[in-house]
Amino acid sequence: MxxxxxxxxxxxxxxxxxxxxxxxxxxxxxxxxxxxxxxKYFEISFNDSVGEAEAREAAESISRDVLAxxxxxxxxxxxxx
Amino acid sequence: MxxxxxxxxxxxxxxxxxxxxxxxxxxxxxxxxxxxxxxKYFEISFNDSVGEAEAREAAESISRDVLAxxxxxxxxxxxxx
Numbered sequence: 702m703x704x705x706x707x708x709x710x711x712x713x714x715x716x717x718x719x720x721x722x723x724x725x726x727x728x729x730x731x732x733x734x735x736x737x738x739x740x741k742y743f744e745i746s747f748n749d750s751v752g753e754a755e756a757r758e759a760a761e762s763i764s765r766d767v768l769a770x771x772x773x774x775x776x777x778x779x780x781x782x
Numbered sequence: 783m784x785x786x787x788x789x790x791x792x793x794x795x796x797x798x799x800x801x802x803x804x805x806x807x808x809x810x811x812x813x814x815x816x817x818x819x820x821x822k823y824f825e826i827s828f829n830d831s832v833g834e835a836e837a838r839e840a841a842e843s844i845s846r847d848v849l850a851x852x853x854x855x856x857x858x859x860x861x862x863x
Contacts, residue, residue: 707823722824726844733832733840740823742788743803746816759814763807 702747704760705779708769709740743768753780783828785841786860789850790821824849834861 710716716738723737745763747756760778769776791797797819804818828837841859850857
């Protein structure tokens with residue numbers, strides 16, 4: 702069982718790293734971009750004995766406590782077999 | 783048109799940050815984890831005039847040149863309407 706966790710900055714939170722990437726891309730000639738936002742991505746592999754419900758619960762708990770800062774970031778969890 | 787880009791370390795490349803997260807999660811009582819790998823996630827928003835094919839091509843080109851280090855990282859691109 703594997704969980705994919707996406708952590709993104711909440712709307713309205715400034716993203717200077719994303720702005721820098723946007724600027725670099727524009728200098729390279731990509732002028733059709735409206736915006737680039739940077740986030741984080743994690744792959745959590747569980748032991749074989751772990752079922753889907755337990756994996757989702759553990760992944761959400763880890764995301765809330767370790768991977769994301771809930772004040773400025775949102776996260777979403779996807780479970781894969 | 784929006785592109786989601788996932789950048790992950792290639793298999794076999796050491797991921798000390800992922801190892802540190804794994805260790806922290808274990809100390810918090812999550813002992814059912816086999817592995818955690820950290821990656822990066824980007825959301826690229828395109829201007830309204832950009833079609834799907836152009837968005838995919840631009841996103842892959844930006845990923846290759848700016849977002850990922852092709853020596854140690856893989857990337858994948860998803861396009862959303």
